[in-house]
Amino acid sequence: MMEMKKNEYGLQSVHEDLLELLKCFDSICRKNKxxxxxxxxxxxxxxxxxxxxxxxxxxxVIMVYREYVKLARVMKxxxxxxxxxxxxxxxxxxxxxxxxxxxxxxFWLSNAPENTVSFQIKISELKILQGMLKKYKSEKEISKLxxxxxxxxxxxxxxxxxSSLLKKYRTISLRNERQQSSMYSIPNAAFxxxxxxxxxxxxxxxxxxxxxxxxLLRTFTSWDYILKTVYGTDYMTPPSQKYRVRSHANQMNx
Numbered sequence: 294m295m296e297m298k299k300n301e302y303g304l305q306s307v308h309e310d311l312l313e314l315l316k317c318f319d320s321i322c323r324k325n326k327x328x329x330x331x332x333x334x335x336x337x338x339x340x341x342x343x344x345x346x347x348x349x350x351x352x353x354v355i356m357v358y359r360e361y362v363k364l365a366r367v368m369k370x371x372x373x374x375x376x377x378x379x380x381x382x383x384x385x386x387x388x389x390x391x392x393x394x395x396x397x398x399x400f401w402l403s404n405a406p407e408n409t410v411s412f413q414i415k416i417s418e419l420k421i422l423q424g425m426l427k428k429y430k431s432e433k434e435i436s437k438l439x440x441x442x443x444x445x446x447x448x449x450x451x452x453x454x455x456s457s458l459l460k461k462y463r464t465i466s467l468r469n470e471r472q473q474s475s476m477y478s479i480p481n482a483a484f485x486x487x488x489x490x491x492x493x494x495x496x497x498x499x500x501x502x503x504x505x506x507x508x509l510l511r512t513f514t515s516w517d518y519i520l521k522t523v524y525g526t527d528y529m530t531p532p533s534q535k536y537r538v539r540s541h542a543n544q545m546n547x
Contacts, residue, residue, distance in 0.1 A: 302348045310395040311352045312506050319510050325367050329356045330513040344506035350539040355400045382462045383481045404469045405478035405490050416487045422462045
């Protein structure tokens with residue numbers, strides 16, 4: 294393995310571990326002809342840094358839901374890695390016998406309601422369930438109103454088993470999967486990413502290799518459209534110093 298550049302945020306070993314996991318994930322997908330794309334900070338890092346964003350502490354990929362189904366089927370017979378669906382509303386690619394080790398978040402693109410009201414209702418349902426499922430949350434940078442809402446949903450969530458809440462979340466998130474739609478959304482995304490919808494024709498179904506550290510990984514050829522949708526047109530400009538912090542724990546919290 295090529296030695297990775299020194300990390301000033303103390304994430305050198307985290308990035309090395311995640312990169313090894315990404316390589317294994319990529320190998321499994323290529324071998325089984327499963328399409329995927331880097332996503333969120335991992336995709337942004339590939340484009341802007343040719344690797345990890347220095348302060349990013351996780352790895353994200355995205356798949357059209359039918360591709361995720363293919364992956365889940367393949368992983369049932371893998372003796373080294375598995376998809377963990379028991380802990381969070383987003384499946385996680387992990388090493389077997391390493392529950393607390395590195396993982397890759399697996400987000401999926403699913404058919405979204407074209408009607409704005411219907412889409413907002415679905416988002417609201419998913420946000421409530423996320424609040425019920427969250428185990429902890431850094432509340433330093435959220436509004437008082439959100440703190441109250443989070444506290445309330447936690448209380449309600451404590452009345453149900455985690456498995457039943459996850460089952461309900463999956464049902465709602467895939468409610469529109471068999472319906473015709475010109476748009477995708479990412480219903481198992483973190484709270485602040487649920488609002489995005491993507492035009493299917495613009496995203497397309499073509500993929501390409503992209504440099505990530507010492508590896509070639511995969512992305513949609515429409516990566517610019519995805520990044521502009523999520524981060525805005527100036528995504529190549531790094532944030533100010535105060536925002537360069539480890540953020541994964543604050544987004545998924547499970």
